[in-house]
Amino acid sequence: MKSSMKMGLSALALLAAGAAGAAELGDTSKPIKLAINEWTGQHVTTHVAGEMLKAAGYDVEYVTAGMMNQFQAIADGDIHATLEIWSSNVSDQYAVLKGEGMLEELSDLGLNAREGIAYPSHVEELCPGLPAWEALRNCAVNFATAETIPMGRLVDYPADWGTPGSDRMVGLGLPFKAVPAGSEGALIAELRASTEKKSPLLITFWQPHWAMSAYDVKFVDLPPGEDACFTDASWGPNPNAVNDCDFAPSRIFKAAWPGLKEQSPAAHEILVNYTLAVEDQQPMMGAVDVDGQKVEDVVAAWMGANEDKWKPVVAAATQ
Template sequence: MKQLALGLALAAMATGTTAAEMGAVDQPIKLAINEWTGQHVTTHVAGEMLKAAGYKVEYVTAGMMNQFQALADGDLDATLEIWSSNVSDEYAKKIGEGTVVEIGDLGLDAKEGIAYPAHVAELCPGLPAWEALKACAGAFATAETLPMGRLVDYPADWGTPGADRMTGLALPFKAVPAGSEGALITELRAATEKKSPLLITFWQPHWAMSAYDVKFVDLPEGNEACFTDPAWGPNPNAVNDCDFAPSRIFKAAWSGFAEKWPAAYEILTAYQLSVEDQQPMMGAIDVDGGKVEDVVAKWMSANEGKWRPVVEAATK
C-alpha cells in the first residue's frame, strides 16, 4: 500500500499537481449533480477528496445540458463527468468565452451506442449488424410507434443521439425519450425478464451492461466526417449515419475556480476514477439500494491509497 501511495503521489506531481494555497476555505465549493448514478458517484468521490483537504462542499442539482451557464456565472464551481458524445453547444460557447475552463479527463473508459439485451438477437436475426434492424423493425413496434419500431432513447434533456442515428441510417424506428436513467433500467429489466424485444440508447460504464447482458449494435465507425458530410457513410443524404464518436469523459470548472481555491483546483485537475472503481459503486446503489453517500464513504475508506496522495500533493 505504501508503494502504491508513493506511486500515485509521484504520478500526481508528474501531471503538475503540486502543493498550492488553500484559498477561500470559508466558502463552499459547489459541485454539479447531474441525472445519472455514475455522475453522482464521480462527484461525491471528488467532494470527499475536497473535504479531506479541508474544504466545504455543496452538491447542487443541475441539468447536464443547461449547467454551463451556471458554471459561467459562478453559481456552480465544477462539474466532474461531461461526456463528449452528447455535450451541448453551450459548453463550447462558454469555453470560447473563457467563462468555463476544462480541467482534464476523468479517466473512465467509456462507450455509447445503440444496444439491446442479448436475447434480442434471437428475435432479430442478423444482430449485431445494424442492417438487421431494417428487416425486423416490426418486432420492436408498439402502439405508440406503429408501423415503426421503438427505440428507447436517452432522456430528452440529454440530447437525441439515438434519434439521430435512426434518421441518419434511415432505419424505420421512432425514438421515444426515456424519462430518466431509472426508466432506461426499467426497460432493460422488463425486456430481460419477459424476453421481449428492446432497442435502447445506452452506455458503459454501467452496472446494467453486465446485469442484463447488454450488447451494442455494430454501426459504421463514427468519425468527424460522418457528423458533418452527408456524402460520408452508407446514407448519402444524411449525417449521423454512423456510430457514436469515441466518448471522452472530462471535467470543467468556473473560470475563477483556480484563483479562488488553488489547491482544490489542483485536486480536481488531477482527480481520476476508473471504470473498475466506479461501476461496482453504481451497482451497490442501483441494485443493492445503498445510498450514494454511504457507498462512496465505504469506497473512500477502503481505497485511501488511490486518492489520498492526490490530496496531499496539492496541499502539503
C-alpha cells in the same frame, strides 16, 4: 556542539518542509465549494472528488446548482468547480465565459460517455453475429412484434428526445421500425422485461447509466460517428443517406473558478488529475437508484475498496 547544530538544522529543514506543504494546500480555512447538478451520476462523481479533497486536508461544501445555470456562479467564485459537464448538453454561456477567461476548463473526467443502439447481452444468442451491425439485417424478424411485423422493433428514445434510433435504422437501411418509449422509466422496463424473459430487444440507450451494468447491456458496433456522416450522404456504407453511423462521441469534462489554482493549489491539482471510470461509477449509481442507498455511504464504501485509484492523486498533490 556539532551534534546540536545538526539537530537544529534538521529541525529547520522539517519546519521549511512543513511550510512548503502548507503553502501548496493554500488557505484551508476556506471550504472548496463543489456544484451538485440534477443527476445521480454527477452526485457520485462530485462526492468522490469531495472525499479526495477532504483526504488532502480541505473542508468541502456541496452547492446545489442547475447544470445550465451554474457557470456564472463559478465565474463569480461562488462555486469553485463542477465535475461532470457533458459536451452534448452544455449552455452557450459556458463557451462565452471560458472565452473571456472567467472559467477554467480543467480536463476530461475519463468517463466513457456513449449513446448508441444497444441490447442486453443474451440477445447475442438470438441474433448471431452481434455486435456487428450487419447481423441485424438477417435477424430483424426475431425482433418483430404485432405492431411492427414484418420489420423488427427498435425501442427508441421518448419522442421529445428526438429520433436518433430511427435515424440510424433509416440511414443504414435496416429493416426495423422505431417505436418511441414513453419515458426513461419505460426504457428501463423494456430492459428489465427482456432480461427476465430472455426475449429479443433492440433499444436506443446511453452510458454512464446504472442499467448498463444491471442488465449487462452492450452496444451494437456501428460505423464511427464522424461529422461527415451527418451532412454528406456519400460518406458511409449507404451512399444515399446521412446518419448511417454511430452517435457523435461525447466528452465529459470538468471546469473551475480561475482563482482556485492560486487560493488552493493542491485542490486545483487534485481536480485536474481526478478521473472516474464508467466501470466504477455505474455500480455506484445502481446502488443509489436501485438499492436506495445514500450517495455518501456508497461513495465511502468505494473509497475504502479502491484506495489505489485515488490516493496516488492526492499524494502527488500534497507531498
